[in-house]
Amino acid sequence: xxxxxxxxxxxxxxxxxxxxxxxxxxxxxxxxxxxxxxxxxxxxxxxxxxxxxxxxxxxxxxxxxxxxxxxxxxxxxxxxxxxxxxxxxxxxxxxxxxxxxxxxxxxxxxxxxxxxxxxxxxxxxxxxxxxxxxxxxxxxxxxxxxxxxxxxxxxxxxxxxxxxxxxxxxxxxxxxxxxxxx
Amino acid sequence: xxxxxxxxxxxxxxxxxxxxxxxxxxxxxxxxxxxxxxxxxxxxxxxxxxxxxxxxxxxxxxxxxxxxxxxxxxxxxxxxxxxxxxxxxxxxxxxxxxxxxxxxxxxxxxxxxxxxxxxxxxxxxxxxxxxxxxxxxxxxxxxxxxxxxxxxxxx
Numbered sequence: 296x297x298x299x300x301x302x303x304x305x306x307x308x309x310x311x312x313x314x315x316x317x318x319x320x321x322x323x324x325x326x327x328x329x330x331x332x333x334x335x336x337x338x339x340x341x342x343x344x345x346x347x348x349x350x351x352x353x354x355x356x357x358x359x360x361x362x363x364x365x366x367x368x369x370x371x372x373x374x375x376x377x378x379x380x381x382x383x384x385x386x387x388x389x390x391x392x393x394x395x396x397x398x399x400x401x402x403x404x405x406x407x408x409x410x411x412x413x414x415x416x417x418x419x420x421x422x423x424x425x426x427x428x429x430x431x432x433x434x435x436x437x438x439x440x441x442x443x444x445x446x447x448x449x450x451x452x453x454x455x456x457x458x459x460x461x462x463x464x465x466x467x468x469x470x471x472x473x474x475x476x477x
Numbered sequence: 478x479x480x481x482x483x484x485x486x487x488x489x490x491x492x493x494x495x496x497x498x499x500x501x502x503x504x505x506x507x508x509x510x511x512x513x514x515x516x517x518x519x520x521x522x523x524x525x526x527x528x529x530x531x532x533x534x535x536x537x538x539x540x541x542x543x544x545x546x547x548x549x550x551x552x553x554x555x556x557x558x559x560x561x562x563x564x565x566x567x568x569x570x571x572x573x574x575x576x577x578x579x580x581x582x583x584x585x586x587x588x589x590x591x592x593x594x595x596x597x598x599x600x601x602x603x604x605x606x607x608x609x610x611x612x613x614x615x616x617x618x619x620x621x622x623x624x625x626x627x628x629x630x631x632x
Contacts (some may be wrong), residue, residue, distance in 0.1 A: 296478070296483045301480045304478060307563065308576070309632050311562075314562055315519055315522035322566065326508055326515070332608070337501065450505075
């Protein structure tokens with residue numbers, strides 16, 4: 296597993312060179328944005344059930360047949376598995392966001408996910424839709440553009456508007472999962 | 478690769494939980510020290526050749542080691558300093574542990590290398606680090622603690 300720092304180290308090591316000024320610019324930005332990144336992570340961890348459970352419920356509401364006998368979310372045991380998976384994907388996205396690198400998401404979540412779903416008969420289109428809703432909800436909470444109350448307490452108060460860049464980074468991690476499934 | 482952030486994430490993942498407040502605070506702590514570390518890494522990258530040659534001239538100037546090995550010793554010192562540069566960037570000892578120290582004893586024993594030459598070189602670099610012209614106070618402290626870590630592993 297890599298983070299933004301160790302990613303730079305691995306690429307420098309392949310050249311056998313020490314990490315100098317030019318390579319450090321991006322890392323300094325990562326450090327300078329640390330508070331925003333931490334707030335963005337808190338935006339996820341303080342709203343886990345809201346983001347994951349609501350996304351699954353939303354996806355089921357759009358496809359009511361899923362919870363009918365013969366549907367993929369019937370009986371509740373399978374619906375519970377679906378809720379659990381939503382939360383797992385969100386958890387790995389939160390790790391990747393904190394690390395500033397997708398390797399933890401790639402290695403521990405995405406790798407083999409499609410094959411597993413195909414083998415278990417999970418409909419990929421529905422899984423993708425649930426992840427899309429999680430992405431939309433996460434970005435809205437992070438940037439404080441959701442309707443209604445403020446959804447998270449960050450270290451920098453009222454920093455939602457400042458989380459814009461980090462929110463697009465978070466969205467890119469959800470897109471990574473989606474692209475792996477389609 | 479072990480770093481301050483990946484260590485936190487690994488333990489959170491092993492427990493199957495989201496990053497907690499204490500996880501996030503420990504990551505924040507590593508960010509707070511990051512500027513000193515990155516400065517040390519930057520300055521070390523600039524001075525790495527000079528540090529290597531000065532230490533080497535000192536150690537081989539004492540005539541207690543075979544002069545024929547000087548080039549190889551230079552290469553090794555440079556290699557270890559590069560790994561220290563990586564450790565300064567990651568904020569952990571991962572690069573030194575994984576690429577420098579793991580297997581080091583076996584190699585040193587098989588090649589019958591004089592470890593004291595390395596220890597003297599790194600001690601020389603540590604003791605002759607010029608603050609603030611080489612690097613700042615905080616950065617120097619980060620660099621020296623990694624030199625000490627390596628010296629202890631070699632001893």
